Amino acid sequence: MSKPFDMELFLAGVLTGSHATRQRHLRQAKIIQAEIAERWQLQTPWAWQKKHVAWFLEHSLNQRSDSTRYYYFLTVRLLARRLQKTWCFNH
Incomplete structure:
Protein backbone atom coordinates (compact mmCIF):
# COMPACT_ATOMS: atom_id res chain seq x y z
CA MET A 1 0.00 0.00 0.00
CA SER A 2 1.46 3.35 -0.99
CA LYS A 3 0.63 6.73 0.45
CA PRO A 4 -0.95 9.37 -1.76
CA PHE A 5 1.47 12.00 -2.98
CA ASP A 6 1.65 15.01 -0.64
CA MET A 7 1.88 18.11 -2.82
CA GLU A 8 2.11 20.39 0.23
CA LEU A 9 5.20 18.60 1.46
CA PHE A 10 6.66 18.55 -2.04
CA LEU A 11 6.34 22.33 -2.45
CA ALA A 12 7.16 23.26 1.15
CA GLY A 13 10.69 24.40 0.34
CA VAL A 14 9.74 26.75 -2.48
CA LEU A 15 6.41 28.18 -1.30
CA THR A 16 6.66 31.79 -0.21
CA GLY A 17 4.28 34.70 0.18
CA SER A 18 1.08 35.20 2.08
CA HIS A 19 -1.09 32.38 3.34
CA ALA A 20 -3.60 32.99 0.53
CA THR A 21 -0.84 32.86 -2.11
CA ARG A 22 0.56 29.61 -0.72
CA GLN A 23 -2.92 28.08 -0.64
CA ARG A 24 -3.57 29.14 -4.25
CA HIS A 25 -0.30 27.57 -5.42
CA LEU A 26 -1.13 24.35 -3.57
CA ARG A 27 -4.65 24.21 -4.99
CA GLN A 28 -3.41 24.84 -8.52
CA ALA A 29 -0.55 22.34 -8.19
CA LYS A 30 -3.04 19.68 -7.10
CA ILE A 31 -5.23 20.48 -10.11
CA ILE A 32 -2.22 20.21 -12.43
CA GLN A 33 -1.25 16.92 -10.80
CA ALA A 34 -4.77 15.50 -11.16
CA GLU A 35 -5.07 16.45 -14.84
CA ILE A 36 -1.65 15.00 -15.72
CA ALA A 37 -2.39 11.85 -13.70
CA GLU A 38 -5.69 11.40 -15.52
CA ARG A 39 -4.15 11.92 -18.97
CA TRP A 40 -0.82 10.08 -18.57
CA GLN A 41 -1.15 8.11 -15.32
CA LEU A 42 1.86 9.95 -13.87
CA GLN A 43 1.05 10.39 -10.21
CA THR A 44 4.01 12.46 -9.02
CA PRO A 45 5.81 15.50 -10.43
CA TRP A 46 9.06 13.52 -10.38
CA ALA A 47 7.75 11.54 -13.37
CA ALA A 80 9.95 23.54 -12.03
CA ARG A 81 12.09 25.19 -9.35
CA ARG A 82 11.29 22.39 -6.93
CA LEU A 83 12.14 19.77 -9.57
CA GLN A 84 15.35 21.69 -10.41
CA LYS A 85 14.34 21.90 -14.07
CA THR A 86 15.03 24.78 -16.43
CA TRP A 87 11.68 24.61 -18.18
CA CYS A 88 10.60 27.77 -19.99
CA PHE A 89 7.05 28.30 -21.17
CA ASN A 90 5.47 31.14 -23.13
CA HIS A 91 2.58 32.68 -21.27
Missing part, protein backbone atom coordinates in the same frame (compact mmCIF):
# COMPACT_ATOMS: atom_id res chain seq x y z
CA TRP A 48 6.66 14.58 -15.36
CA GLN A 49 8.42 15.84 -18.44
CA LYS A 50 8.17 19.30 -19.92
CA LYS A 51 5.68 18.07 -22.53
CA HIS A 52 3.20 17.04 -19.82
CA VAL A 53 3.20 20.47 -18.21
CA ALA A 54 3.09 22.20 -21.61
CA TRP A 55 0.05 20.08 -22.49
CA PHE A 56 -1.68 21.20 -19.30
CA LEU A 57 -0.92 24.87 -19.95
CA GLU A 58 -2.13 24.67 -23.56
CA HIS A 59 -5.14 22.37 -23.37
CA SER A 60 -6.53 22.65 -19.88
CA LEU A 61 -6.30 26.43 -19.68
CA ASN A 62 -7.20 27.41 -23.24
CA GLN A 63 -10.68 28.60 -22.23
CA ARG A 64 -9.49 30.47 -19.13
CA SER A 65 -8.82 34.16 -18.71
CA ASP A 66 -5.35 35.64 -19.13
CA SER A 67 -5.05 36.26 -15.40
CA THR A 68 -5.93 32.65 -14.56
CA ARG A 69 -3.37 31.35 -17.04
CA TYR A 70 -0.77 33.71 -15.54
CA TYR A 71 -1.37 32.42 -12.01
CA TYR A 72 -1.08 28.81 -13.21
CA PHE A 73 2.14 29.79 -14.99
CA LEU A 74 3.52 31.06 -11.67
CA THR A 75 2.61 27.75 -10.03
CA VAL A 76 4.34 25.85 -12.85
CA ARG A 77 7.47 27.96 -12.24
CA LEU A 78 7.41 26.87 -8.59
CA LEU A 79 7.03 23.23 -9.60
Whole structure:
Protein backbone atom coordinates (compact mmCIF):
# COMPACT_ATOMS: atom_id res chain seq x y z
CA MET A 1 0.00 0.00 0.00
CA SER A 2 1.46 3.35 -0.99
CA LYS A 3 0.63 6.73 0.45
CA PRO A 4 -0.95 9.37 -1.76
CA PHE A 5 1.47 12.00 -2.98
CA ASP A 6 1.65 15.01 -0.64
CA MET A 7 1.88 18.11 -2.82
CA GLU A 8 2.11 20.39 0.23
CA LEU A 9 5.20 18.60 1.46
CA PHE A 10 6.66 18.55 -2.04
CA LEU A 11 6.34 22.33 -2.45
CA ALA A 12 7.16 23.26 1.15
CA GLY A 13 10.69 24.40 0.34
CA VAL A 14 9.74 26.75 -2.48
CA LEU A 15 6.41 28.18 -1.30
CA THR A 16 6.66 31.79 -0.21
CA GLY A 17 4.28 34.70 0.18
CA SER A 18 1.08 35.20 2.08
CA HIS A 19 -1.09 32.38 3.34
CA ALA A 20 -3.60 32.99 0.53
CA THR A 21 -0.84 32.86 -2.11
CA ARG A 22 0.56 29.61 -0.72
CA GLN A 23 -2.92 28.08 -0.64
CA ARG A 24 -3.57 29.14 -4.25
CA HIS A 25 -0.30 27.57 -5.42
CA LEU A 26 -1.13 24.35 -3.57
CA ARG A 27 -4.65 24.21 -4.99
CA GLN A 28 -3.41 24.84 -8.52
CA ALA A 29 -0.55 22.34 -8.19
CA LYS A 30 -3.04 19.68 -7.10
CA ILE A 31 -5.23 20.48 -10.11
CA ILE A 32 -2.22 20.21 -12.43
CA GLN A 33 -1.25 16.92 -10.80
CA ALA A 34 -4.77 15.50 -11.16
CA GLU A 35 -5.07 16.45 -14.84
CA ILE A 36 -1.65 15.00 -15.72
CA ALA A 37 -2.39 11.85 -13.70
CA GLU A 38 -5.69 11.40 -15.52
CA ARG A 39 -4.15 11.92 -18.97
CA TRP A 40 -0.82 10.08 -18.57
CA GLN A 41 -1.15 8.11 -15.32
CA LEU A 42 1.86 9.95 -13.87
CA GLN A 43 1.05 10.39 -10.21
CA THR A 44 4.01 12.46 -9.02
CA PRO A 45 5.81 15.50 -10.43
CA TRP A 46 9.06 13.52 -10.38
CA ALA A 47 7.75 11.54 -13.37
CA TRP A 48 6.66 14.58 -15.36
CA GLN A 49 8.42 15.84 -18.44
CA LYS A 50 8.17 19.30 -19.92
CA LYS A 51 5.68 18.07 -22.53
CA HIS A 52 3.20 17.04 -19.82
CA VAL A 53 3.20 20.47 -18.21
CA ALA A 54 3.09 22.20 -21.61
CA TRP A 55 0.05 20.08 -22.49
CA PHE A 56 -1.68 21.20 -19.30
CA LEU A 57 -0.92 24.87 -19.95
CA GLU A 58 -2.13 24.67 -23.56
CA HIS A 59 -5.14 22.37 -23.37
CA SER A 60 -6.53 22.65 -19.88
CA LEU A 61 -6.30 26.43 -19.68
CA ASN A 62 -7.20 27.41 -23.24
CA GLN A 63 -10.68 28.60 -22.23
CA ARG A 64 -9.49 30.47 -19.13
CA SER A 65 -8.82 34.16 -18.71
CA ASP A 66 -5.35 35.64 -19.13
CA SER A 67 -5.05 36.26 -15.40
CA THR A 68 -5.93 32.65 -14.56
CA ARG A 69 -3.37 31.35 -17.04
CA TYR A 70 -0.77 33.71 -15.54
CA TYR A 71 -1.37 32.42 -12.01
CA TYR A 72 -1.08 28.81 -13.21
CA PHE A 73 2.14 29.79 -14.99
CA LEU A 74 3.52 31.06 -11.67
CA THR A 75 2.61 27.75 -10.03
CA VAL A 76 4.34 25.85 -12.85
CA ARG A 77 7.47 27.96 -12.24
CA LEU A 78 7.41 26.87 -8.59
CA LEU A 79 7.03 23.23 -9.60
CA ALA A 80 9.95 23.54 -12.03
CA ARG A 81 12.09 25.19 -9.35
CA ARG A 82 11.29 22.39 -6.93
CA LEU A 83 12.14 19.77 -9.57
CA GLN A 84 15.35 21.69 -10.41
CA LYS A 85 14.34 21.90 -14.07
CA THR A 86 15.03 24.78 -16.43
CA TRP A 87 11.68 24.61 -18.18
CA CYS A 88 10.60 27.77 -19.99
CA PHE A 89 7.05 28.30 -21.17
CA ASN A 90 5.47 31.14 -23.13
CA HIS A 91 2.58 32.68 -21.27
